[in-house]
Amino acid sequence: xxxxxxxxxxxxxxxxxxxxxxxxxxxxxxxxxxxxxxxxxxxxxxxxxxxxxxxxxxxxxxxxxxxxxxxxxxxxxxxxxxxxxxxxxxxxxxxxxxxxxxxxxxxxxxxxxxxxxxxxxxxxxxxxxxxxxxxxxxxxxxxxxxxxxxxxxxxxxxxxxxxxxxxxxxxxxxxxxxxxxxxxxxxxxxxxxxxxxxxxxxxxxxxxxxxxxxxxxxxxxxx
Amino acid sequence: xxxxxxxxxxxxxxxxxxxxxxxxxxxxxxxxxxxxxxxxxxxxxxxxxxxxxxxxxxxxxxxxxxxxxxxxxxxxxxxxxxxxxxxxxxxxxxxxxxxxxxxxxxxxxxxxxxxxxxxxxxxxxxxxxxxxxxxxxxxxxxxxxxxxxxxxxxxxxxxxxxxxxxxxxxxxxxxxxxxxxxxxxxxxxxxxxxxxxxxxxxxxxxxxxxxxxxxxxxxxxxx
DNA sequence: GATTCGATATCGAAT
DNA sequence: ATTCGATGTCGAATC
Numbered sequence: 001x002x003x004x005x006x007x008x009x010x011x012x013x014x015x016x017x018x019x020x021x022x023x024x025x026x027x028x029x030x031x032x033x034x035x036x037x038x039x040x041x042x043x044x045x046x047x048x049x050x051x052x053x054x055x056x057x058x059x060x061x062x063x064x065x066x067x068x069x070x071x072x073x074x075x076x077x078x079x080x081x082x083x084x085x086x087x088x089x090x091x092x093x094x095x096x097x098x099x100x101x102x103x104x105x106x107x108x109x110x111x112x113x114x115x116x117x118x119x120x121x122x123x124x125x126x127x128x129x130x131x132x133x134x135x136x137x138x139x140x141x142x143x144x145x146x147x148x149x150x151x152x153x154x155x156x157x158x159x160x161x162x163x164x165x166x167x168x169x170x171x172x173x174x175x176x177x178x179x180x181x182x183x184x185x186x187x188x189x190x191x192x193x194x195x196x197x198x199x200x201x202x203x204x205x206x207x208x209x210x211x212x213x214x215x216x217x218x219x220x221x222x223x
Numbered sequence: 224x225x226x227x228x229x230x231x232x233x234x235x236x237x238x239x240x241x242x243x244x245x246x247x248x249x250x251x252x253x254x255x256x257x258x259x260x261x262x263x264x265x266x267x268x269x270x271x272x273x274x275x276x277x278x279x280x281x282x283x284x285x286x287x288x289x290x291x292x293x294x295x296x297x298x299x300x301x302x303x304x305x306x307x308x309x310x311x312x313x314x315x316x317x318x319x320x321x322x323x324x325x326x327x328x329x330x331x332x333x334x335x336x337x338x339x340x341x342x343x344x345x346x347x348x349x350x351x352x353x354x355x356x357x358x359x360x361x362x363x364x365x366x367x368x369x370x371x372x373x374x375x376x377x378x379x380x381x382x383x384x385x386x387x388x389x390x391x392x393x394x395x396x397x398x399x400x401x402x403x404x405x406x407x408x409x410x411x412x413x414x415x416x417x418x419x420x421x422x423x424x425x426x427x428x429x430x431x432x433x434x435x436x437x438x439x440x441x442x443x444x445x446x
Numbered sequence: 447g448a449t450t451c452g453a454t455a456t457c458g459a460a461t
Numbered sequence: 462a463t464t465c466g467a468t469g470t471c472g473a474a475t476c
Contacts, residue, residue: 005312016433016453016454018321023318026226030261036266040255040316042274045266046320050454051265087228089249093246094246095246097270102467102469103467127466132417133414154469158356159451165389191355194354266457270469273469350475
């Protein structure tokens with residue numbers, strides 16, 4: 001990883017186009033082509049290039065770091081006006097993040113413990129592709145209804161209700177009114193609740209589980 | 224800005240929970256509280272803390288950087304096993320990014336030049352709040368129909384069609400069938416096209432404009 | 447503070 | 462390569 005502290009100007013052209021006037025920033029270039037320019041505020045880089053980009057140093061009036069991505073064509077140019085520090089760090093890292101509390105784990109919980117939805121609920125499919133879209137969980141209730149679950153790991157917003165409503169409508173075209181839609185999340189925004197109730201959809205409160213032993217993320221094998 | 228190269232372990236608990244085993248990473252702490260941990264791949268930090276977090280150094284068996292955020296309560300701990308470099312950079316930066324090619328500029332273009340949608344189109348409202356959601360542009364056509372525009376700066380996906388469909392349905396409840404919905408974007412995915420046509424919604428091809436003189440982003444005032 | 451939605455979103459999975 | 466949806470999304474604008 002290459003790290004540079006410098007006063008620079010930045011020019012970007014690609015999916016959008018931007019300019020950034022002269023100022024001090026931290027620049028990081030990763031071996032996979034990722035390119036980050038950080039100002040002294042915010043979590044997000046002010047400019048960047050994603051992995052797979054190619055970088056080179058051009059010597060014009062000032063030295064210029066040029067990073068190019070193909071497909072989509074994107075160019076990032078960093079004009080180095082004053083370089084305060086350059087550093088190369090050969091980082092050795094064989095570990096991957098393990099994360100728990102995700103939507104995927106909510107789904108696992110429901111398959112292992114379907115009664116958290118309701119007595120008699122039978123989950124049948126996970127990530128089931130339908131005519132338009134992909135349903136989180138598709139199952140049946142004790143009355144033989146088809147049940148669509150839309151899961152959210154955090155407070156569900158309008159967006160989630162629109163998803164659920166769309167899936168239910170599509171399945172109703174095929175299976176008639178014996179289709180129920182249930183939004184499964186820790187809570188609902190006011191707007192989500194309003195639309196959900198208007199559309200005759202349901203809500204089940206469920207928190208994403210935080211497992212004790214680590215979970216997602218490829219576990220390193222011993223050999 | 225504080226930059227550290229170190230071999231470290233990372234523990235996070237908050238909205239979710241994660242563990243990252245020992246390895247070499249670049250750590251950046253910004254004066255606004257932003258905290259970034261970068262591995263040698265990807266654009267995204269493997270762990271982070273957003274602006275407003277408070278950081279301190281604790282001396283346990285190893286030195287540990289602890290960053291805490293309130294609301295939601297989130298804790299990030301970086302156990303420093305071996306520190307290769309520590310550097311402080313007093314970055315002076317008064318510039319902000321100016322960006323062009325955004326959805327906001329598509330909207331401006333349509334208000335200044337409504338015929339890019341169709342002859343006789345009259346845009347009336349921008350970001351208009353309705354019963355459930357916020358419509359990008361609300362206007363009328365030459366036949367007195369109400370027209371809902373959903374704008375996307377890039378290829379529109381199913382998500383965008385669901386938004387548009389939801390807005391049109393809500394407005395039809397109030398205004399009857401004299402409501403049209405038009406998705407405005409450079410292109411459509413196959414799935415978006417299918418749902419759009421099934422629902423009797425329309426598509427207008429429009430690229431986000433890239434202005435010559437810079438555009439968005441507060442322009443610096445002279446004094 | 448809550449809600450809604452855009453983003454040069456990024457990322458991964460499935461087709 | 463395209464499509465689709467999650468994300469500890471982040472961030473801004475509005476209410």
